[in-house]
Amino acid sequence: MESPALVKIFDTTLRDGEQSPGAAMTMEEKFLVAEQLVHLNVDIIEAGFPAASPGDFVAVKEIARRTKGSAIAGLARASVSDIDATWEAVRDAERPVIHVFLATSDIHLQYRLKLSREEALQQVTAMVAYAHSLCPTIEFSAEDATRSDWEYLCCILEAAIKAGATTVNIPDTVGYSMPSEYAALFQYVSEHVAGVEDVTMSAHCHDDLGMATANTLAAIKAGARQVEVTINGLGERAGNTAMEEVVMALRTRPDAFEHIDTRIRAEEFLVSSQLVSRITGMPVQPNKAIIGANAFAHEARMHQDGILKHRLTYEIMTPQSVGWKDTRIALGKHSGRHGLDARLRQLGYHLTAIQLKAAYVRFMALADTKKHITDDDLIYIVESGKETPSAI
Ligand code: KIV
């Protein structure tokens, strides 16, 4: 059987993720995350922005020296000093990558960088060529690509490829794009940039309008073969594309994505998510796809009944495939007798129909006063057989 086409996973939890307010990590914490990213089998770890601070430089250098298995990238502005610092930081990696970026939208060129389009073009050409003289693998990112003039963007990307870029990234820096537009931009670049067929096109999205995953998947359909993602969707402002969402969309809907896959070990998602959340102090919302506490929990009577009869009624992937032990039958005021019985059996209580009916009445009385019914509550309900504990 032919093996599926692969999309490379470029993880930027340690760079764009760390740019999230309040998410700063110590060097040892970054190293723990990098090790977990290797367990996940990510292709490229963007370890940081070496020119941003001495601490970042040391962290990237240590990760590059100690991490085996994934390529290690460092981010650099399009300047000699940034590229030198980045090369010094990543050069000891098994597979080093220098990631050079410059904004290409008129908004950024005019107001922030004070560069003409022609000056920016020359800077990209010179700096990508310089980076390539140091390191064989170069990614070039056209920051704010989605708000750039498409024709000009293509000139820039073509110049970057000629100068030695091996990956060209087309970021939706401010999360502005709609999926159909983002796909159309990738299509346009494929058709208008000479040499693009010999390099990897990469997608990098932010979630300002909640479109990051949809945009990333649209880009894959339009030819992107690298996606830039973070664990838990951590990242600037509303965050970056969540790795777990993209990987599981491809795995769960191979029919929708021409069987394109990644090399990711999805069973490591929950552990990775909990590690990043613990280290950064940024909690994961309970209803977050894949790794939220409620992602595989069922409270409503009808859903519990369905799940207990056949898992496929309300689950499109198994909890085990992403690292959870099992489906969770959550008990609350919406739960039915079947759900209660199933949980009691898991706790070792096999009640007769009459006992269950009585226990259910006591359970509902408690559920009306309490948001979460714990196992201790259930044990109390069965053991006491008469009273319910006071509401919390
Ligand atoms: O969002 C963005 O444009 C970036 C680039 C530096 C790749 O993070």
Ligand code: ZN
């Ligand atoms: Zn970004």
